[in-house]
Amino acid sequence: MENRCFYNSDGDFLIVPQKGNLLIYTEFGKMLVQPNEICVIQRGMRFSIDVFEETRGYILEVYGVHFELPDLGPIGANGLANPRDFLIPIAWYEDRQVPGGYTVINKYQGKLFAAKQDVSPFNVVAWHGNYTPYKYNLKNFMVINSVAFDHADPSIFTVLTAKSVRPGVAIADFVIFPPRWGVADKTFRPPYYHRNCMSEFMGLIRGHYEAKQGGFLPGGGSLHSTMTPHGPDADCFEKASKVKLAPERIADGTMAFMFESSLSLAVTKWGLKASRCLDENYHKCWEPLKSHFTPNSRNPAEPN
Amino acid sequence: MENRCFYNSDGDFLIVPQKGNLLIYTEFGKMLVQPNEICVIQRGMRFSIDVFEETRGYILEVYGVHFELPDLGPIGANGLANPRDFLIPIAWYEDRQVPGGYTVINKYQGKLFAAKQDVSPFNVVAWHGNYTPYKYNLKNFMVINSVAFDHADPSIFTVLTAKSVRPGVAIADFVIFPPRWGVADKTFRPPYYHRNCMSEFMGLIRGHYEAKQGGFLPGGGSLHSTMTPHGPDADCFEKASKVKLAPERIADGTMAFMFESSLSLAVTKWGLKASRCLDENYHKCWEPLKSHFTPNSRNPAEPN
Amino acid sequence: MENRCFYNSDGDFLIVPQKGNLLIYTEFGKMLVQPNEICVIQRGMRFSIDVFEETRGYILEVYGVHFELPDLGPIGANGLANPRDFLIPIAWYEDRQVPGGYTVINKYQGKLFAAKQDVSPFNVVAWHGNYTPYKYNLKNFMVINSVAFDHADPSIFTVLTAKSVRPGVAIADFVIFPPRWGVADKTFRPPYYHRNCMSEFMGLIRGHYEAKQGGFLPGGGSLHSTMTPHGPDADCFEKASKVKLAPERIADGTMAFMFESSLSLAVTKWGLKASRCLDENYHKCWEPLKSHFTPNSRNPAEPN
């Protein structure tokens, strides 16, 4: 393990590895976090990450609030992400002298500071409490959705939420689109066309996202800012409008996710210009769309 | 229409017709309520019901609180029973003199009182406001449930709730078990065995309830009081434990429901003795059960 | 002062003297309470009352809750009953030995108990805190009502409220109908015809209540139980429907009040039978009423 560690005085990190395993050392112990798992490391915790190959992923940082499970409402006592599936580290420590050589890097008010010390900070022999880092395997998500007709809002896929103090408004939600059965009858099954009061940043861990089969690749990202309409591409619309509906598997082998926020997201200059990966033609995926009536629409008043 | 009407000073009625149509006259107008529909008539509203054949059903009365839609939580802005599907009467009136002959019957503190008047009380020419009777067709319920594995709590089938002031505790919930797709893999799909902190009164409007195929007939009822364990009968257990799981329709042609309350329910003497319909052997449906491990159980940590 | 005092272990008393002054001794000091004033004596406080002539009034007892000022909502920081107009006693004591002769009477669970002691209980030399008896002069009530058109709900006359834990529902409200200006144009100005989700017990301290000029006398009472319709008598209706509307004084020289409760009130046998004061013909005040359209109704969409 390197002689460097990090802690964030500003906020909490939700880390979504997309490629490569992360071996995370923390004061609480070690966690191996693999793609299709996520982990959260909160304010003030010192940590260090070992990687083993080309490695990449997504990070969401929230300020002044911690992630928590959504209140389940009528879903009841269990469902979606269950508390028992969140794993925390077991105490691990090293009694290692690094005279003058251990560097602790701190992010405070958006700037980085460094200090040197003589010992490894991972010297916590035992601990108790519930302010700990944790990880979660997305395959444990107990998926709930329509089993008759119509389309549930994507909030039903919420894994974790960082609540604002205004009820119903999140600083950030972490939402996934996991493998599941699609069975809604008399329904256009893909995500509907909509405007959102929240910003939607989508990423893809693996597979093919159902509403954008082309162009949106694992490791990529899309950003739909507040109140600008969007939805499935024209191909998806055509197919989903005409297909004969029967139970089918959706998203097998795929894991797309969304960072959704009531705040606006700024894009870095690098993201817009230097990355050379910007999809200049993204908006064209909707151009072939024509207004017309969708046969797969609901009219539940008809005889069953 | 008869020269008699009724109003309840004590509480609100939720009426579940099981056989025969109800033509309900209220001060707000008329409603035709048929089996598979429900209606609510609140405190103080004068009403009169015409029936046309042998007619029966269920009534749930709540005190000091009105029915409302459950908060949807992560389900989002739409789902379960949608507000737009609740129908209210259009103003209708009659200008009818009934000298000394119109009887208004009032239920107050559990007793009935009668008064005579000269005119029909259904003389409201127009009205506005939102304290009105309403009806709802259960086929409009947008059913949500597990689409991957595991079993959602029956609270996910809540149509209406009469909340107590203790968050999460209902005076009464009206819950249905509507036609839907069952797709959960690695799961024992019928209702699980449980004890409940609430009283469960079940009724059946039509069809066959999935967890008790025999004995529980349309128009019947069952009561499982708080904390006494119950669940599917032995037959249901055997079949559901061994069946190869695939998407299947559940409860087509059936509508069972539950009045669920955090309070205890008293049974009338007539219900226990005089009705001659008591099922003395009900508990025997569980006797053939033997403890054993259910193959259709979840182990989501196995490879998908 | 007598060698007897009283305390109530069950609840708080709101006392409304109607005739005769009350000189109330409490452990906190003395209060002279006269008609058109009210006072509140809470659980556990020992008190004794001297009267000087024929004396009568009304008492409202509430359990498990104290009276408080209503939240003013858009009325703002001041209005209705202002906190500064509630008066509390100044410490007063007597150092009086009454060997074996001072009787303390206690109401506990609706029963009376007595104990003897050697000293006067009014021996508190000084005190501080805010759990004190208080009095309020009803003439200080800052009356608010419609100054354009339409009719405000009588809740706008609330002096004190004893809240239940269900928001918007009171165990008991103390409401008055004080002298004020009536200026609403295009409006039927007396109390409107209504059914109430609460029980209404009305009393009259002095003068003539605007909606029932005859029969309802100072010291009398009327009870309209939940959900039974009522309103002004036929005379009042006739006059108020036809009068040309101009600013006028209402209730000068009059003080009617209401104990309003979300619970049902029981009437004692004495009240119903033995009092010989029951008004057997009360309901006849409404018999001359005929349905017809009231000219003094609002149509604000017409040009002003």
Add this chain to the structure above:
Amino acid sequence: MENRCFYNSDGDFLIVPQKGNLLIYTEFGKMLVQPNEICVIQRGMRFSIDVFEETRGYILEVYGVHFELPDLGPIGANGLANPRDFLIPIAWYEDRQVPGGYTVINKYQGKLFAAKQDVSPFNVVAWHGNYTPYKYNLKNFMVINSVAFDHADPSIFTVLTAKSVRPGVAIADFVIFPPRWGVADKTFRPPYYHRNCMSEFMGLIRGHYEAKQGGFLPGGGSLHSTMTPHGPDADCFEKASKVKLAPERIADGTMAFMFESSLSLAVTKWGLKASRCLDENYHKCWEPLKSHFTPNSRNPAEPN
């Protein structure tokens, strides 16, 4: 109708036309909004406005929150602005091709963006829901105020409020000073002198504002920032202090309003310099004031 429309991704608009009618096209239908009416168009809604003459007015924009009716508190179930008087559009659409020529302008993070499309966005054939633009005619405001003595806070004139998450603190209130009766005895009837924890921006739709008869003209505005004292001008003070009090009409033919905010308002350079309409002598309206006791003050303890 022009080939341009607009939507605001940042917040909601409350529009107060002062001169000229507005014909507003929205995706929900059309609204004609005239002076003395207001309308609200929320985030994300595309709209376009036709005007017919010299037209002006006021706009208030709020972020992260919607306008709602104030909780009425003791005012009860009805009063102030009643829900039934808010009008929403009926669905209207045009099936109009504008090849490459329809411009959609978006305000996002305070900047304007434009996009072209081939069709009119006003192509919504039908809709349901409650996230809709609306209008309200200020003459429907049911005015409530003192009908005995003293002065209610101006919060009692609140039409709409955009609440912060701190109870009792509004991001913005829309308050009006409508035609009404003034009847308070023993009271200085104009607005009292005060400092405010909120910013007060006042405007005048028509007539003469009671506390500033001169200088404050329809279409004008005044801004009193937090905690700086203000009140009626010297003339108003003199008259209102000496006048013999009787019921009188206030503000007939006048409609002044206030945008009140717990935040501080910035004034544009144009507003301060370039407009040539700044009233440099505004503060002089108070200079003639001398401290003295007001005869029309309250002493309700005196005999009535």
Add this chain to the structure above:
Amino acid sequence: MENRCFYNSDGDFLIVPQKGNLLIYTEFGKMLVQPNEICVIQRGMRFSIDVFEETRGYILEVYGVHFELPDLGPIGANGLANPRDFLIPIAWYEDRQVPGGYTVINKYQGKLFAAKQDVSPFNVVAWHGNYTPYKYNLKNFMVINSVAFDHADPSIFTVLTAKSVRPGVAIADFVIFPPRWGVADKTFRPPYYHRNCMSEFMGLIRGHYEAKQGGFLPGGGSLHSTMTPHGPDADCFEKASKVKLAPERIADGTMAFMFESSLSLAVTKWGLKASRCLDENYHKCWEPLKSHFTPNSRNPAEPN
């Protein structure tokens, strides 16, 4: 283990053994509960208790609510009873056939019912969740109190609380008076004389209660109903008023406790008559008291 078990459908039990150890079998596993420990067994859980000698104690039953730790307020994140010191059973089971011979006794609506079954109900091989019985050793209570002057309310000794829905009002509190340091200067250190809005039932597990050295024995109980004044006996008063104050140990070797409830407690006939243990002279402990000024009173404004 006997062939009988019990479950309570009505409420939760808090058990305070005073003499003799309890070996409690539950569906969740076994707990050995000894004097100076408490345990809670909730609604619906089947349990059976083995005792080994003369055994006695106290039981508090609450309905419709569970015990929880009090909100700590300014005490912060830790203190009083810490969550980590509550112990729950580890799964334990027996695979025991008892053909027709195992009796399950149920308390439902205050009555006892019995049913027979063929197997031991303690056949739960494993479980997860947080609805479990638990025990707590009172010596782990982190005692907080005045460390300068004055006397904290006994609420600061709250171990567990069963909250009503009215904030600040408990159905029942479990409060202890544990061994601790007494250091308050200028203070009368024993419990002060008071009236309580709650009922106080006190018990004694071992030792001598500081405010009643004689007569109140381990295994005994005292009940002070609402609003009747009480406090230390005359001896305690004399001593504590005159003693020179220095740090001293309080209650070493003693554990008194209080069941405190906002409801009134009824005493059984047996408790009042048949037990032959009633202390007829209890009230005499206060008779020697004379009013006088206590030297050990606070005047913090004097120089320290």
Add this chain to the structure above:
Amino acid sequence: MENRCFYNSDGDFLIVPQKGNLLIYTEFGKMLVQPNEICVIQRGMRFSIDVFEETRGYILEVYGVHFELPDLGPIGANGLANPRDFLIPIAWYEDRQVPGGYTVINKYQGKLFAAKQDVSPFNVVAWHGNYTPYKYNLKNFMVINSVAFDHADPSIFTVLTAKSVRPGVAIADFVIFPPRWGVADKTFRPPYYHRNCMSEFMGLIRGHYEAKQGGFLPGGGSLHSTMTPHGPDADCFEKASKVKLAPERIADGTMAFMFESSLSLAVTKWGLKASRCLDENYHKCWEPLKSHFTPNSRNPAEPN
């Protein structure tokens, strides 16, 4: 008194004099505030301060919120800073003409504005209400802490709090470390080593702060920003780890305090550079620390 006064439109001041008395004139009257007292002057209040010698202290300004007493939780009805010990001014005024010469200085949006007027603003003859400045003598703080073992969080020393809208999170707390008894057994008694989610600014009014005996002088300050660990210096650690524990006085003659905020504090350039008082070696107070086990640690499971 000078012909200048000040008011703050932005927020409230909490003033902590450290040296020299403050004679504060306000519109509400005069307050003499001496070291070991604090005072609060809220938004909008005009005030002027006379000093008599070299004078210094600390000021905390909060925006959009007022200071209040913390909710006491299980501490009960009294304790910590008691309401009765907060003192407010008695009305005082001067009728003083200062033609063209009285300057009112206003802080608005962080900038200063000045206006001239002819009279003294301290001309308020009488007032009523509860929006007033106040002062509090810190010696009246009723200190509460551990009286058995373990260490209470410093929140238990909170005098005043300015709450954010997120429960449990303060914009700012004012916390003191007053003279008191230290009696916790089996405990390391000084402040423990910790990281804080809040910023800690400490000051010293007089004496020697227990955890930093050297270097931290009266009138000085220390700032520990969020999530950077800190605690007692090495000397303090050594002594407190080895000392035989007995009741002892802590902080006699000392008054340290903390401004604690969930926000980050910026330090002025003057504070960092120009003051020539920066302690460049502060971090060295921890360098001698070695990891080792503390004998004075808790193991409450051992026999008492």
